[in-house]
Amino acid sequence: MQVHIQKCQNCSSTNLRNIIARDDAQRVFVQCQDCGHFVARYVLAPGGYFHEGRDYESFLRTRMLDRGYSSGRDLKSLYKEVSESAKEGFEETLKRTKEKYGDELP
Ligand SMILES: [Zn+2]
Structure with a gap:
C-alpha cells in the first residue's frame, strides 16, 4: 500500500474540504479551505x-x-x-x- 497526503497544488495547505455531490454518480470535489482552489475530484464506484x-x-x-x-x-x-x-x-x-x-x- 502506498500512501500520500493530499495537499493544495496552489498553496500546499492540507486544510481541505470534501464536498459530496450526488446525481447519476457520486462525486467528491476537494477544495482548499485556505485559498479556495479546486484540488481534486473523485468519482466513487457504486x-x-x-x-x-x-x-x-x-x-x-x-x-x-x-x-x-x-x-x-x-x-x-x-x-x-x-x-x-x-x-x-x-x-x-x-x-x-x-x-x-x-x-x-x-
Ligand atoms: Zn490552497
Missing part, C-alpha cells in the same frame, strides 16, 4: 462510499441511491463486511502514513 458512525438504515438509503444496489444480497452482512473492511483499511492507512511521514504529518 457501493464505494462508506461513512463511519452512520447506522444501518442510513447505509441502506445510500445503497438504494446507488446503481450497484443488489436486492438479492444479504444487506445486513454486507453492511457488517463494508463497515469492518473500511475500518481495517483506515487503520492500515494510518499505520502506513506514520511509517512514511513519522510524527511530522504534513
